[in-house]
Amino acid sequence: MTVRTIQILFAIGWIAASPFVSAVSSEETITGLQVIEKVYNRPAGKDMQADLTMTLINSRGDQRVRKIKQFTKDFGEMEKKIMFFVSPADVRNTSFMNWSYDKEGKNDDQWIYLPALKKVKRISSDSKSDYFMGSDFTYDDLGDRHPAEDSHALLQEETVNGEDCYVVESIPKEEEYMYSRTVTWIIKDKWIGLKKAFYDEDEELLKILTVKNYEKIKGYWIILQTEMHNVQKDHRTKMELENVIIDSGIPDNKFTERMMRRGLK
Amino acid sequence: MKNKHRAAIGLFLSVLWISSSLNAQSLNLSGYVRNGTGVLTQGDHAYSMLQNTLSLNLEHSRGNVAFKANPYLYHYSDRDLELGLREAYLDIYFDSIDLRIGKQQIIWGKADGVFITDIISPKDLREFLLLDFVEIRIGITALKADYYLGNHTVELVWIPAFTPTRMPEENSIWRATPDFPIQPAFDYSEKEIKETLENSEVFAKYSALTSMIDFEIMAGYAWDDDPTLHTAKTMDPNTHQLTSLLITPRHHRLSLLGGSVSVPAGGFVFRSEGAYYRDKYFQSSDPNLSDGVLKKNYLHVLLGTDYTLWEVKLSAQFIQQAILSYDEQIVQDEFENTMTFLASKDFLRETLRVEWFSYLGLNHRDALIRPRITYNLADGFEIRTGANIFVGSEGKFGQYDDNDMVVAKVKYSF
Numbered sequence: 001m002t003v004r005t006i007q008i009l010f011a012i013g014w015i016a017a018s019p020f021v022s023a024v025s026s027e028e029t030i031t032g033l034q035v036i037e038k039v040y041n042r043p044a045g046k047d048m049q050a051d052l053t054m055t056l057i058n059s060r061g062d063q064r065v066r067k068i069k070q071f072t073k074d075f076g077e078m079e080k081k082i083m084f085f086v087s088p089a090d091v092r093n094t095s096f097m098n099w100s101y102d103k104e105g106k107n108d109d110q111w112i113y114l115p116a117l118k119k120v121k122r123i124s125s126d127s128k129s130d131y132f133m134g135s136d137f138t139y140d141d142l143g144d145r146h147p148a149e150d151s152h153a154l155l156q157e158e159t160v161n162g163e164d165c166y167v168v169e170s171i172p173k174e175e176e177y178m179y180s181r182t183v184t185w186i187i188k189d190k191w192i193g194l195k196k197a198f199y200d201e202d203e204e205l206l207k208i209l210t211v212k213n214y215e216k217i218k219g220y221w222i223i224l225q226t227e228m229h230n231v232q233k234d235h236r237t238k239m240e241l242e243n244v245i246i247d248s249g250i251p252d253n254k255f256t257e258r259m260m261r262r263g264l265k
Numbered sequence: 266m267k268n269k270h271r272a273a274i275g276l277f278l279s280v281l282w283i284s285s286s287l288n289a290q291s292l293n294l295s296g297y298v299r300n301g302t303g304v305l306t307q308g309d310h311a312y313s314m315l316q317n318t319l320s321l322n323l324e325h326s327r328g329n330v331a332f333k334a335n336p337y338l339y340h341y342s343d344r345d346l347e348l349g350l351r352e353a354y355l356d357i358y359f360d361s362i363d364l365r366i367g368k369q370q371i372i373w374g375k376a377d378g379v380f381i382t383d384i385i386s387p388k389d390l391r392e393f394l395l396l397d398f399v400e401i402r403i404g405i406t407a408l409k410a411d412y413y414l415g416n417h418t419v420e421l422v423w424i425p426a427f428t429p430t431r432m433p434e435e436n437s438i439w440r441a442t443p444d445f446p447i448q449p450a451f452d453y454s455e456k457e458i459k460e461t462l463e464n465s466e467v468f469a470k471y472s473a474l475t476s477m478i479d480f481e482i483m484a485g486y487a488w489d490d491d492p493t494l495h496t497a498k499t500m501d502p503n504t505h506q507l508t509s510l511l512i513t514p515r516h517h518r519l520s521l522l523g524g525s526v527s528v529p530a531g532g533f534v535f536r537s538e539g540a541y542y543r544d545k546y547f548q549s550s551d552p553n554l555s556d557g558v559l560k561k562n563y564l565h566v567l568l569g570t571d572y573t574l575w576e577v578k579l580s581a582q583f584i585q586q587a588i589l590s591y592d593e594q595i596v597q598d599e600f601e602n603t604m605t606f607l608a609s610k611d612f613l614r615e616t617l618r619v620e621w622f623s624y625l626g627l628n629h630r631d632a633l634i635r636p637r638i639t640y641n642l643a644d645g646f647e648i649r650t651g652a653n654i655f656v657g658s659e660g661k662f663g664q665y666d667d668n669d670m671v672v673a674k675v676k677y678s679f
Contacts, residue, residue: 056614064644065644087644088644088645088678089295089297089644089645089678089679090297090641090644090645090647090676090678092295092678099476107529109476109529111474111479116397116398116399117372117398117399118370118372118399118402119372120474120479121375121527122479122527122529122534123534123571124529124531124532124533124534124571124572124573125529126531126532126573127532127573127576130573130576131614131615133615134611134614134615134616135614235614252415253413253415256413256415256416256474257416257418257472257474258363258411258413258418262358262363265324265326265331265356
């Protein structure tokens, strides 16, 4: 993964790149798999840092806010990410580091630094169906799902909010996966997933992800605001990226135990 | 006592005033206020704890230097107000080296709730093992230097003055009473370690964090944090009866070599930690020994694993303490085995946590069981209720069989 990880913190940061668009033989014959592969393989910046605000909103409208500072860097066949929790106060100075690999089947490596224990602990990255910090995003929603893990079909083309979109249905090959299928609306000329619907194991609509705002920064389309709505529980999670800096030359040693312990100093 | 209260409160107000004055210069002020109440479930239901706590973290950084200070205040209903400084240190960051100078907590190893290579910061055992771990570790004045090469680290620690384990006070329910045949007299004249360069402690560690494995290799030349009770006996020459016992607590030098690893495998994380202690002293019942103690080498090892099943976080550890070249007269068993279990699950979008932690002593069939429920009423505001249940009649946990308690804590973090 590259900068994509942070973009995928929005659960599908589908950012397209024009060179890949032109590589398609013909838009008329494009398949669902091709759409997803090109999005997965899109070029992105070498590194990225941003402030992430996550707002959890329950059915009564009560809000809980989490703030995170995060850094991501592409190291070729692996991508490293480090996140520093800024608020609420009881998780401040907690940090989380993730190394993910392009190699299919290789699990991510993850560590967490807990200031209350003053220890960096290795944790298993196997629980991808767990929800991230009580939000409506699972760890797998936030990760970089390989196209080969699903079967993709181009259902139709639609116009959403004035944007021409491909509508792609993805069905997981793994029988026990938490979703029975997903349907994604991808903007044709920008290759951004504008909307995504998640269906549960009983084929009932579970969640809808909607992109609220995106901008082109340093030549890359960056999704800045998104919302995941769990329609069954009427619970929402808004995610907002601010102070996005791309290709600033984040040093390699930012992604080490040393920095997990030091925090944002 | 009133003067002490005034001094403590005055100091805290000064800290707050300085904090607000420096706020414009980005001084980071955080901390918590906490109330803890515990009630014994047996006897007349005496309070095991009535404590109010204020803990502050003051942090500031400028370029490649930073400082942190963590003053705290414990207020009890039946004891003097306690003002302390858990940490107060300066950091200097270079390209590949970090220096930390001052009072600090240093925590090594991969074990949870067990102290094997994690012996640099001594323990505060005034509430046995029931305090939060950050409160069990006593900050020590030290110079710590870390040299980094990618994810490899060499760490050197020099502790100029020795700090022993803080034991429970005389009338505390956690005060363990050794079993003596007659009432002994105590001589504390040799308990103190003079603060000299020769009496300092040094530790070194090489550690790495890699995709396949995380590991630490450490060595230390230290003092045993727990005093050895040297016992001088006087016998009546005619009746051969014991007439007096003189106990002299004394700390001894200790050297150790150890390490720990943490390896992911599928959904599991396997952990191991071990240390070889040279020249550790043990109590002996051998009547021929002049001071009732024997010096032996000693192993302390742990195997553990973490796994998540149906969103329940599970953790288990097996710990063995082994005295090498064992003498049958040594009071402690040759092999002492302990296990720990942890199960925890979050509900209501991580606002409610149900947790079960237990220590099991396999030699004495004793245990400490700690169920608890934590609810985050609002961000940074938690309510916790639980119990500490001691099972058995002897052993590290069973000796406190009368100390079963229910506990409630309310904590506001800012």
